[in-house]
Amino acid sequence: MNNQKRILIWDLPTRIFHWLLALGFSIAALLAFVAGEDSPLFPYHAIIGLILALMVVLRVLWGFIGSRHARFSSFAFGPSAVVEYLGGVLRGRGVHHAGHNPGSAWAIFAMLGLIFGLSITGLLLGQGNKGLKDVHEVLAYAMLAVVVLHVLGVVIHTVRHRENIVASMIHGRKDVDAQAGIAASYRVVGLIFCILSATWAVGLLRNYDAATQTTRLPLVGVSVQIGEVEDMGQSDHQKEHGEYD
Numbered sequence: 249m250n251n252q253k254r255i256l257i258w259d260l261p262t263r264i265f266h267w268l269l270a271l272g273f274s275i276a277a278l279l280a281f282v283a284g285e286d287s288p289l290f291p292y293h294a295i296i297g298l299i300l301a302l303m304v305v306l307r308v309l310w311g312f313i314g315s316r317h318a319r320f321s322s323f324a325f326g327p328s329a330v331v332e333y334l335g336g337v338l339r340g341r342g343v344h345h346a347g348h349n350p351g352s353a354w355a356i357f358a359m360l361g362l363i364f365g366l367s368i369t370g371l372l373l374g375q376g377n378k379g380l381k382d383v384h385e386v387l388a389y390a391m392l393a394v395v396v397l398h399v400l401g402v403v404i405h406t407v408r409h410r411e412n413i414v415a416s417m418i419h420g421r422k423d424v425d426a427q428a429g430i431a432a433s434y435r436v437v438g439l440i441f442c443i444l445s446a447t448w449a450v451g452l453l454r455n456y457d458a459a460t461q462t463t464r465l466p467l468v469g470v471s472v473q474i475g476e477v478e479d480m481g482q483s484d485h486q487k488e489h490g491e492y493d
């Protein structure tokens with residue numbers, strides 16, 4: 249028991265990913281739900297969504313090759329483990345985990361999948377696939393719901409275990425057994441993650457053309473439609489012609 253010390257649990261790439269994802273999703277959701285489709289800022293929700301998509305791809309890669317607690321295999325819990333864990337939480341006996349617990353693990357997989365789904369449906373929507381609008385919106389609401397449950401889970405854990413896990417997601421450390429720790433914080437990987445994400449973000453923003461509502465994916469070079477082009481001007485013009493001819 250007394251061999252519990254401040255031990256490094258979360259590597260730097262995971263921590264940077266977490267807070268950028270939380271910030272990015274919050275802004276994208278505000279632009280989509282609050283500002284709405286008529287706002288001139290609306291296309292930026294799609295650009296932020298595409299930035300998050302790359303970050304999720306990088307996080308998934310890190311999930312296979314990253315440090316112990318960032319690796320998916322360390323938190324790939326089956327349904328029975330989740331039911332047992334959540335049952336324990338309800339009875340006030342949630343088992344403590346150094347890394348992700350079964351409940352948060354499922355929320356994490358859901359959030360990674362939902363961001364990816366939002367990007368794919370968003371891109372197809374832009375290509376004129378209007379039938380996907382409802383799916384895109386349902387995914388956005390589902391993501392909001394999982395985020396609320398996630399934050400609720402964090403609050404319950406913080407109170408129940410008297411452990412400041414929000415601070416742990418910032419400095420990476422927890423008071424756990426020494427054997428649970430990781431050897432390094434992988435700063436170079438964190439730096440590479442930031443450079444790739446920033447290059448992608450700057451490229452998307454630079455290539456954005458408000459007149460055509462398109463942007464070009466950096467590195468890939470493919471142009472994508474991220475919103476509707478206003479064709480009001482043309483139809484007004486035609487109407488006018490109709491009147492005066």
Ligand code: HEM
Pocket residue numbers: 262265266269270271273274307318347348349352353356359360395398399402413414417
């Ligand atoms: C839009 C908002 C948010 C999203 C999308 C989000 C997403 C995530 C994801 C994907 C992870 C897993 C990290 C990884 O292994 O890569 C995670 C973990 C975590 N998040 Fe969030 N998060 C959000 C907001 C927050 C907020 C506001 C807090 C603090 C109150 C928070 C605290 C944490 C903590 C403490 C963990 C580690 C959980 C554990 O011990 O298993 N998150 N979050």
Ligand code: HEM
Pocket residue numbers: 273276277280281284285286293294295296297298300363366367368369370371373374381384385388473474475476
């Ligand atoms: C974080 C990710 C995202 C969230 C939370 C999100 C959310 C939303 C929401 C709530 C709407 C409906 C807005 C309204 O009815 O006023 C919407 C519409 C739309 N989104 Fe997203 N979105 C995301 C990512 C994307 C991406 C990556 C793209 C494109 C690359 C995209 C393209 C679109 C388009 C084109 C519409 C308008 C649909 C239409 O009315 O024709 N979104 N989004």
